[in-house]
Amino acid sequence: MTRKSKMSKNNELNATHLYNKDDELEVVIDALGSEGEGIAHIDGYALFIKDAVIGDKVLVKIMKTKKNYGFARLINIIEPSKDRVEPRCPIARQCGGCQIQHYAYDAQLAYKQNKVTECFKRIGHFGDEIDTMMEPIIGMEDPYYYRNKAQFPVGKNKEGEIVTGFYASRTHSIIDTSHCYIQAEVNEELLNIVKDFMKEEEIPPYDEENHTGLVRHILTRVGFVTGEIMVCIVINGSKLPSHEKLVDRLTQVKGMTSITINVNKEKSNVILGQKVKTLWGQGYITDYIGDIKYQISPLSFYQVNPVQTKRLYETALEYADLSGNEIVWDLYCGIGTISLFLAQKAKQVYGVEIIPQAIEDAKKNAEINNIENAEFFVGAAEYLMPEKYEESEGQMSADVVVVDPPRKGCEEALLETIVKMNPNKVVYVSCDPATLARDCRYLCDNGFELKRIRAVDQFGHTGHVEAVVGLQRKDT
Ligand code: SAH
Numbered sequence: 001m002t003r004k005s006k007m008s009k010n011n012e013l014n015a016t017h018l019y020n021k022d023d024e025l026e027v028v029i030d031a032l033g034s035e036g037e038g039i040a041h042i043d044g045y046a047l048f049i050k051d052a053v054i055g056d057k058v059l060v061k062i063m064k065t066k067k068n069y070g071f072a073r074l075i076n077i078i079e080p081s082k083d084r085v086e087p088r089c090p091i092a093r094q095c096g097g098c099q100i101q102h103y104a105y106d107a108q109l110a111y112k113q114n115k116v117t118e119c120f121k122r123i124g125h126f127g128d129e130i131d132t133m134m135e136p137i138i139g140m141e142d143p144y145y146y147r148n149k150a151q152f153p154v155g156k157n158k159e160g161e162i163v164t165g166f167y168a169s170r171t172h173s174i175i176d177t178s179h180c181y182i183q184a185e186v187n188e189e190l191l192n193i194v195k196d197f198m199k200e201e202e203i204p205p206y207d208e209e210n211h212t213g214l215v216r217h218i219l220t221r222v223g224f225v226t227g228e229i230m231v232c233i234v235i236n237g238s239k240l241p242s243h244e245k246l247v248d249r250l251t252q253v254k255g256m257t258s259i260t261i262n263v264n265k266e267k268s269n270v271i272l273g274q275k276v277k278t279l280w281g282q283g284y285i286t287d288y289i290g291d292i293k294y295q296i297s298p299l300s301f302y303q304v305n306p307v308q309t310k311r312l313y314e315t316a317l318e319y320a321d322l323s324g325n326e327i328v329w330d331l332y333c334g335i336g337t338i339s340l341f342l343a344q345k346a347k348q349v350y351g352v353e354i355i356p357q358a359i360e361d362a363k364k365n366a367e368i369n370n371i372e373n374a375e376f377f378v379g380a381a382e383y384l385m386p387e388k389y390e391e392s393e394g395q396m397s398a399d400v401v402v403v404d405p406p407r408k409g410c411e412e413a414l415l416e417t418i419v420k421m422n423p424n425k426v427v428y429v430s431c432d433p434a435t436l437a438r439d440c441r442y443l444c445d446n447g448f449e450l451k452r453i454r455a456v457d458q459f460g461h462t463g464h465v466e467a468v469v470g471l472q473r474k475d476t
Contacts, residue, residue, distance in 0.1 A: 018043070018045065019045075019047075019062050019065050019070060020062065020065070021062055021064065021065065022062060023061070023062045024060070024062075024075065025059070025060060025062070025072075026057065026058070026060075026078060027042065027047060027049070027057075027058060027060060028040060028055075028057050028058075029052045029053060029054050029055065029056045029058065029081070030054060031054060032053065032054060032100070032115075032463070033463075034434070034463060035099055035463045036099035036100040036103075036111075036462065036463030037049065037051075037099070037463075038050070038051070038052030038054070038074075040052075040058075040060075045070070046069040046070075047060070047062075047069070047071070047072050048070070048071050048072070049073070049074050050073075050074065050099075050169070051093055051102065052074050053081050053083060053084055053102065053103045053107070054081060054083065054107070055080075055081025055082055055083060056077055056079070056080055056081045056084060057077075057078045057079035058074055058075075058076065058077050058078060059075045059076040059078055060073060060074055061073045061075050083103055083104040083106075083107035084102055084103065085102060085104050086102070087101035088101065088144065088181050089101060089180070091177055094169065094175055095165075095166045095168065095169065095175055095177075096167045096168055096169035096170060096171070097182065098461040098462055099169075099461070100461055100462070100463060101181075101461040105139070105140075105143050106139075108143075108461070109137050109139045109457060112457060112465040113134065113136070113455050113465075115465055116134070116433040116436075116453065116455045116465060117130050117131060117134055119433035119434050119436065119437040120433075120437045120453070122437075123434050123437040123438055124437030124444075125441060126437075126440075126441075126450065129450075130450075133450060133451075133452065133453050134454070134455075135453065135454040136454075137454070137455040137456065137457060137465075138308070138311050138315070138455070138456045139460075140305075140308060140457055140460055141307075143182075143457070144181050144182060145183065145184060145185055146182060146305050146308070146460060147184065147304045147305060148184060148221055148222050148223070148224055148287070148302070148304055148305070148306055149219070149220070149221045149222075149302065150180070150183045150218075150219070150220045151217050151218075151219050152164045152191060152217060152218045152219075152220075153165070153166070153167060153172075153174050153216070153217055154174075154194075154198075154205040154217060154218060155174045155205050155206065155207070155208070156205055156207070157174075157176060162195055162198050162199060162205050163176035163205075164176065164191050164194070164218060165177040165178065166180070172208060178191040178192055178195075182460065184224075186220075186222060186229060186253065187220055187222075189253060190218070190220055190231055190253065191218060193246070193249045193250055193253070194215075194233065194246065196249075197245060197246045198215060200245075201241060203215060203241060203242075206236050211236070211267045212236075214235050214236055215233060215234070215235055215236075216234045216236055216271075217233075217234040217271050217272075218231065218232075219231070219233075219234060219271070219272070219298060220232075221285055221296060221298075221302070222255070222285075223255075223286060223287030223296075224287065224306045224307070225287055225288040225306070226286055226288065228255055228257040228258075228286060228287065229253060229256050229257055229258075229285065230257060230260070230284070230285045230296075230298065231250055231256070231258070231259050231260075232258075232260045232261065232262050232276070233246075233260075233261050233262070234261075234271060234272060235261055235262070235263060235264070236265055237263070238263055240261050240279070243261070243279050246259075246279075247259055247279055247280045250280075251280060251281075256281070257281050257282060258280075258281045258282050258285050259278070259279045259280040259281060260276050260277060260278050260279060260283055260298055261276070261277050261279060262276050262277075262298060262299075263275040272298065272299060274299075276297070283297055283298075284298075284361070289303075289306060289309055289337060289341070290310055290314075290341065292337075292340050292365070292369055293365070293368055293369055294336075294337060294340075294361075294365050295361050295364050295368065296335060296361065297357055297360075297361055299355065299358070300334065300335045300355065300357055300358040300361050301334040301335070302334065302335060302337070303458065304458070304459075305459065308457060308458045308466075309337075309458065311456055312456045312458065312466060312468065313337070313338055313341045315454055315456065316338060316342075316402060316427050316468050317342060319425070319427045319451075319452055319468060319470030320342060320345075320402065320425060321425070322342065322345040322346050322400065324346065324347065325347050325399075326347055326399035326400050327346070327348050327397070327398050327399050328343075328346045328348070328349045328350070328398065328399065328400045328401070328402065329349075329350050329351075329385075329401045329402070329421070329423075330349055330350070330402045330404075331351075331381045331385065331401065331402065331404070331405075331410075331414070332352070332353060332354075332381060332403060332404045332405045332406070333351030333376065333404070334353055334355075334362070334404075335358050335361035335365055336351050336361070336362030336363075336366060336376060338402055339351040339362065339376070340362075340365055340366060340369060340371055340374060342400075342402065343366075343371045343373050344371075346373065346400070348373045348375075349373060349375075350374075350375050350376070350377065351375070351376040352377050352379060352381050352384055352385065353376070353377075353378065354378070354379065354380050354381075356378050359376045359377070362374075362376045363376055381410070381411075381414050382410070383413075385417045385418070386413055386416070386417045389417050389420060389421065394420070396421060397421050397422055397423070398421045398422075398423040399423055399424055399425070400424065400425045400427065401418050401423045401426050401427075402427045402428075402429065403426070403427075403428050403429070404430070405430070405435075406431070407431055407432040407435060408432075409430070409432065409435025409436065409439050410435075410439050412442065415439060415442050415446075418443070419443070419446045419447060423473065424473050424476045425470065425471065425472055425473070426443060426470075426471040427468065427469070427470055428440065428443075428468070428469040428471065429466070429467075429468050430466065430467050430468075430469070431458075431465075431466050433455075433465060433467055436467055436469065440469055440471065443471055444471070447473055447475070448472065448473055448474065449471065449472055450469065450470075450471055451470045451471060452468075452469065452470040453467065453468070453469050453470075454467065454468050455467045456468065
């Protein structure tokens, strides 16, 4: 029997002997979980308690027990942590958007940095060298009103009135609110215009259960530098009745640039459909990160925190350490944001992205910035890269490979191809430290070594953290 399984056997005994559903007990929170939930460890048993933070002494009620861990509900704070603060948002606790607004911002940053370190040790099996390698997390000066993109669900409350806002934590019931402390402030005005329009024109909101009704979501994007605003109404149909009236009102808002509808008739949780129709103005907005101007359409991915994104890309650029002669591949490139940022300092950049509209934006973005040394390809990186490598008969190489995958990280087929391409450096930008640590382990087992790591807070008050890692080929 391995050490690990002996441990869980013990914990199992602890668990069944110690706790039952509805038991009430006092615990002290000693850690935060991956979603920002409090954890109290008692004799090796982990109890997860939402809305509690490290240092809180709390009374909790057991909800559910498993072998090595359980879930409990916070009943009462007996002694608050020194880092507990009053959240600015009155609905912070109910809303699923923020998880740790009640935790002092400095403590949030320390938690996030530690989360990255722990993932590298626990999942990546790296040693204590991580502690010294980890550069201080880059926090925000003002962690409020920082998001440039919002997706508000639209529905009905019990009284049958139209509501918009955010989903309550872990549910699909909508908390009716138009003011959000982490979104662009103009959203309140935009939401109220759409809501009033729907009421007056008796346009039914979408009903998830019965797949009836029309308006599903209101998507907004704001260019923080340009002030340009996009509103996209996601509908379960092809037409928005009396849309001229809505356009009339929305165009009164300063900065309005693009009003579109997105057609999504699917019975699914996916927010956006594939088809976008422009009702007024352009089908996109523009914004800047540093000196580079970006065109952003509703379907394209664009980082949600523009101020921190600039810092994130600057860190990636620093880690890439370009001299001007390099061939760079930017995989999962979205609308070419990192690619164009790096193209200024490289000989040639190639970007790869799965969403065709994003690649259209990327090409356009290269053009409007007069960048001629960037080329873009549509495809899944894990298929496209191995294929291209095969076609080149092993000749395709790179000096630097940048990856910025979604949370699930890179497929092994892609990592294998990156290793074969034999770059001097890999710069890994990630929004999930667990898959980041897993993939870095693969690269370090296959000829690379970790050089630098830095977390960047892109998502204040939530449990999420972004990180950048610089890896170097061992024989360089
Ligand atoms: N680097 C960009 C985008 C990062 S988000 C930026 O900073 O803005 C991750 C991107 O990966 C998204 O644009 C998503 O559409 C894309 N993507 C998801 N799966 C992919 C895959 N298998 N192959 C290539 N791109 C993918």
